[in-house]
Amino acid sequence: MTGLSYRGPMQRLLVTGGAGFIGSAFVRHAVAQPDTHVTVLDKLTYAATRESIADLPADRVELVVGDVADPGAVDPLVAAADAVVHFAAESHNDNSLSDPSPFVTTNLVGTFTLLEAVRRHGTRYHHISTDEVYGDLELDDPERFTEHTAYRPSSPYSATKAGSDLLVRAWARSFGIPATISNCSNNYGPWQHVEKFIPRQITTLLDGGRAKVYGTGANVRDWIHVDDHSSAVWEILQRGRIGETYLIGADGEQDNLHVVRMLLSILGKGADDLEMVTDRAGHDLRYAIDPTKLRDELGWRPRFSDLEAGLRDTVEWYAAHEDWWRPAKAETEAAYAARGQ
Secondary structure, three states, rough: OOOEEEEOOOOOEEEEOOOOOHHHHHHHHHHOOOOEEEEEEOOOOOOOOOOHHOOOOOOOEEEEEEOOOOOHHHHHHOOOOOOEEOOOOOOOHHHHHHHHHHHHHHHHEEEEHHHHHHHHHHOEEEEEHHHHHOEEEEEOOHHHEEEOOOOOOOOOHHHHHHHHHHHHHHHHHHHHEEEEEEEEEEEEEOOOOOOOOOHHHHHHHHOOOOEEEEOOOOEEEEEEHHHHHHHHHHHHHHEEEEEOOOEEOOOOEEHHHHHHHHHHHOOOOOOEEEEEEEOOOOOOOOOOEOOHHHHHHOOOOOOOHHHHHHHHHHHHHHHHOOHHHHHHHHHHHHHHHHOOO
């Protein structure tokens, strides 16, 4: 089957991590398609929330609280699904530096557990990964990451994600599971936890505080709106070639200082209403995605091609949902303050 698109039914989806930021956006996208039912398997850690999918139709979305590393929870859900889309992951770099253990358990053991269930039941599998597995690029490097870029992870988070990708490739080659992989650039948008870079800046500014920028703010990320990530994953799931990896990006490269100043402008603040804080340990310089394969093969294009427009949309969402992010804000900022950030 390698190299061909999957032709089996895909009306019953199992989405792991579907109550988290990126996973819940995909669940919303999936149930907007006709005749699709989604079962969400989520551990409901601090980074996930029932609210992110609570308004979706109960006859189309079912939430199962459980751990992807638990075979007893995973196996019957995989057996009942036409396809698995695996978003569940520990994903915050700073947290992985403080305690790598949950990253090993969720990202490696969890992926292994799913792959074994998929192997038993012959279920279509799509694996969500990150551009961080490739390490970083020099700021003046004209190249971008492609599907052929060598893995060079630099943190426990990115190392465990790289390891999970390699497990998928091994299970696809050794056992013939019908799998695809996507590596995406940095996401932003609604429902993202306030520990992450963009929502942290937005909520701090909404609170009347000053934005916080690591180091000199020169580090570059390739930003994509979470809804665009979701639409790309849907296309890969439906029409991607089995055994292939696709890179998802929206040509959104910007350095951190510029992103913060865009947010300051959107919120009517001065360009220097910010402070530089202690840099993250091992902070990667630059990520940049080349999405040519995805666009040429599947015809996918991002809806939010203008980063500023996407950020404005995101600011409006956080301004309207203070009741959701407020409970986590003080604790998150206290953790950053303890690190001098």
